[in-house]
Amino acid sequence: MAFSYRLLDDVALADLAFEVAGDSFPDVVQGATDALIETMADPVTVGATWSQSIHLEVTDPADLLFRWLSELVYWKDAASVVFSRAVLDLREERGVWKLDATLVGAPVDRIAQVLRADVKGVTKHLYDVKGDGGRWTARVVVDV
C-alpha cells in the first residue's frame, strides 16, 4: 500500500481541501480517510474506546469514496466522537466495490485531544476521483 495526501491552499477559501495520490483505488480511499480523520483531530491524541462497523457496496468508485467520507462526518456528529483510525477492507467483485470498514475513535474530550476543524459536509465542489492503471488520485473539498 502506498499513498500520500496534501492540503490544497487555494482551492477553498472558507473551507478545506486535500488531494490524495496512491497506487490503487483502495490506497486512495485509505489516504483520503486518513486526511479527513486528521482534519478533525490529531489521531495520536484520540483513544480507541468507540468503534463502528460500516458496509458499503457501490458501483462507481467516486460515489463510494464520497459516501464513505460522508459516513465519517455523520458518525462524528451522531456519536459525538473523533477518530484515531479506520481499518478498511475494500475490494472489487463483478464491477461492484465492496467496503467493510471499522471506524475507531473516542468521545470528544477537549482536554485530552487536540481538536481541529469541525467538518460538516463533504462537497461535490471540484470533487474528482481518477484511476489510470497503477496511479489513482482524488481531490476532496470539505465544508467546515
Place this chain on the structure above:
Amino acid sequence: MQVKQIAEALWEIAPSEKPGMLVPARIYGTPEILQSMDGGVFEQVTNVACLPGIRRYALCMPDGHWGYGFPIGGVAAFDARSGVISPGGVGYDINCGMRLIRTDLTLDEVQPRLERLMTELFRRIPAGVGAGGFVKLDRSALEQVMVTGSRWCVEQGFGWHRDVERIEAGGCLAGADPEKVSDHAVSRGIHQLGTLGSGNHYLEVQVVSNDRMFDPHAAAVMGITGHDQVVVMIHCGSRGFGHQVASDYLTVFEKAMRRYGIAVNDQQLACAPFSSPEGQDYFAAMNCAANMAFANRQVIMHQVREAFATVFGRSAEALGMELVYDVAHNIAKVERYPEGELVVHRKGATRALGPGSPDVPSCYREIGQPVICGGSMETGSYLLVGTDAAMRETFGSTMHGSGRTMSRAQAKKSVRGDRLQQQMQQRGILVKAVSMSGLAEEAGLAYKNISDVVESVDRAGITKKVAELRPIGNIKG
C-alpha cells in the same frame, strides 16, 4: 469578462458576457473591494444568472467570495411559479445568522471581571468538534424545535416571551415539515442544540464607544447607547443538522434536474423547480433547519444571560440584557415584490428591509430592520439598518460580514494560533478557543477590512451604518 462600473459602489456584468445568462450580474463594492475579490466570484455570480426563472439580476455583496455554487454574498430571486430553488443558494449551514444582545454594563464594569466572564461563557456554551449541548432532546422534542424554532425554547424557559418579537420571522418559519428531514439529519442534530460549532462561528463580547456611533437615533431605538456599552454577538447556525439537510437534497436535486431538463454550469448549483415535489420537500426541510438554527441561537443567548448573571451577581433583566435582533444570512424565503412572489435566496447575505416594512418588528419600523454584520475577531463588527434602496435594488438584502481573502491553509501558515491568542490579549481581546489551529484559520489577516466592506453598502445606500462594535472577548470552536 467585462465588469462595468455603473455607480460609485456598483458593477455590472452584461448577459452577453457568458452564454446562458438570463439577467445581468451585479456586484456591490468600492473599486478597492472589487479588486480584492477572488476570481471565483465573477464566475459564480454569472453562473447564477443562468438559472431558470431568475428575476432582475444575480447579485453579489461586497463581502463576496468563492462559495459552493453561489458565491458567498450571493443574492438571487426566482419566480415562485416558474423558477427554481437551490440548496447551493442557501448554503450548507442553513440559517447561519447573527444575534446581538445589549446590556446596561460598561467596559469599566466588565473589564475587571472579563477573564471570569469569558471562562464562564466558555464553560456554558459548548464549541468545537463534536460538542453536545446541555438541552437533551428526544426525536419528538426535536420535531417541535423544527416546527416552532425559538418559540419552543421560550416555552421551555430558555428566553423571554418578548425575545421572539425581535427575531426575523419571529424565530419560526412557516412550512416546516419534519417528515421531509432524513433520519441521518435527526441523528446529527439531536445533541447539538445550544452549541456554537467551529469554523467562523463565534460568540463575542463587544464594546460600543461614542466615537463609533454613526446614527445615534437608530442606535437608541435599538437600545444601543454608546458610552463604552457592552454588547454580546452570537454567530452560528443549524450545525450538522442543517448540513445534512443540504447534503441530502443536493443528491435529490442532481437526479431531479435530469427529470426536469435543467442544466447548470456547476454541479453545486443543483436545483429543482420551486413548485415541484422535490423543490417543496427541500423548502419544508430547509425551514426545519432554519427553525433549529433560531432555536440554537436562542438557547445560546439563554446561557449568555445565565453567565452574565452569575459573574455580575444580578439577574439578566436587571443587567438590561435585551435581544436587539436576530437575522439569518443563509436562507431562501418567499417574499412579495412588484414582479409577484419570488423565492429570494440569500447566501452570506442579510435581509435588510427598509423603514415601514410590515415584516420589521413594530419597535423598529420607523428606522428599518437592524442588520448585524460580523467582522473578523480582530477588527470588529457593525450594526446597520435596512433602507428603501435595498428594497428597490437588492430584494431587501445586504452584506453579512467581512468576507475572506485568504484560505484556511494559508492563514495557518501565516500565523500560529497560540501566538495570535497572546497578541490579541495584548491588544485587549481575550480569546478562548477549543482549537488553536482553528483560531489561526480565523486570524484577521484572512479577511477583508470590514470597515471597507461596510463603506461599500453605505455608499451604495442599501444599508446605513448605525454603530461599530469593538471586540474585547471572543469564544471560538
